[in-house]
Amino acid sequence: MLQSVSEFSDSKTFFALVALFIFFLCLRRFLVRRNLVDKDGHPIPPGPLFRYPYLGQYCELDFDRWARRFGSLVSVWMGDQLCVIISDPRAAQDLLVENGAIFSSRKNYFIKNELILHNRAMTASPYSQLWRHHRKIAMRYLSEKAVPNYVDFFASEAISLLRSLHRESASCTRPVNPALSAVRFTLNNMLRISFGKRTSSIDDPLLHTIQKLVMEFDDITGPVSNAVDFIKPLQYLPTHTRTRGLNLNSDMNHVYGDMIGEMQRRLDSKEDVPDCLVKMLLETKDEEGMSSEDILMLAIAFAFGGVHSIAGIIQWFLAFMATHPAVAAAAQAEIDRVVGQERLPNNDDEKHLPYVRAIIKEVQRIHSPFWVPTPHYSTADFVYNGMYIPKDTVMILNCWTIHHNEDRYPDAFTFNPDRYLGDDLSSIVSSKLRDPMKRDHWAFGAGRRICPGFAIAERELWISISSLLWAYNFEVVPEEPICLDEYEGSSGRTPLPFRMKLTPRHDAAGRLVMEDNSMAI
């Protein structure tokens, strides 16, 4: 009897130990990294021991810490997904550019790609014939060749921006938050290109609706911010983020679907509609093989890619000018010398205004709208410098560390446009340099998925920023310091809301911003 009791308790202990062992194995499987090697023994790049379900809002700081500890190529497991973080310009060039045939796809993100974009928008498409086709169509409206068609209306929208800031600041008597005026400038430009229309004023409900949609998109589509993107079973739960994704898809469909429907009605009734992306898509959809949802998602890509990114940079520019008055004064002296005070700067002036150009580059370096640009995804196994990068790896360009590399940008945390004096290249030309250490910055990504709106963005930034410098002096409101370190959004990043004081710099600027020209308000 005694013996059977002890046998029973022994077997109980044995089973408990086995259960514990299995439990730890499972835990290890879910919590601890897996160090893969390829058939020749090459290991994956080094990286942190634990797996992560998601990372917090300032994930770039985690990437930076890991880059300092493990090197320029780090591997990290997000749930079951292997990610490789690239923190060095040479590795970025070798992998994303030189080996673009392998590193140009996209992971199928659950929230962004499946729920919100239905796997259709260009940014969500895997590297495929369909993506090439959509990108080719978009480039008809976005390439460097197309830009001259937009120069006049960008300039007129820049005047609207100056006037709307004047109006929003009650004729410069009150501090103003520049966010809405900046968003309206970029939204109007995108609406003109895609729908041949613009918002009628800063109070236009369409402006407020799209502003909200874009902010929601930026908030819930961070590349490493949703556990549901990396832990598949969570996709079947009714989580809050899932509901937000579904609502966003439905709101986008509603707003953009209505605008496309209106365009179709105008075309059906043979109205004289200005040339624009959506008109062309509706007229050629059969020969181009575009479904209604393809058209919708392509039009949305113009708003979601091209509005907050540029508007965010304009806001950062204003924040830096208010907090760095000596920099603003030097740029304004340059403008006064080259352009004078009787007319606004134009595109021909750009080559004669190197300091203004340097400011624009420095703002993009120190506050890129995408510290973590939409990751690329590998479509074949690859070995780089003895490290194995398996097929289906998420490739993350760590712009934060690259933009704070002390060898390339000495005193990298200081806002110093001087570092770009002597750099006469446009950013789009700079991005094609063979030596990646000479490239000005990486704000537009790299390789075959590089931002298709690059040329448009450069033009919009030039015309808006040079006009703002020509027209206004900028000041911090004494009791409201402007925060230059923190920001909001998890994919696209924009400054925390701030207010500043504006004053017209001279009589010509005063006259221009007060003129009641409804065309340009």
Ligand code: HEM
């Ligand atoms: C300052 C302004 C802008 C910045 C900093 C910016 C930045 C970026 C970045 C970093 C990417 C990812 C690149 C990569 O995968 O390597 C991207 C992709 C994209 N951008 Fe922009 N962008 C800007 C303006 C625009 C504009 C004006 C448009 C207008 C349509 C646009 C549309 C897109 C689209 C559709 C993609 C996805 C491309 C693809 O996956 O093939 N962006 N952008």
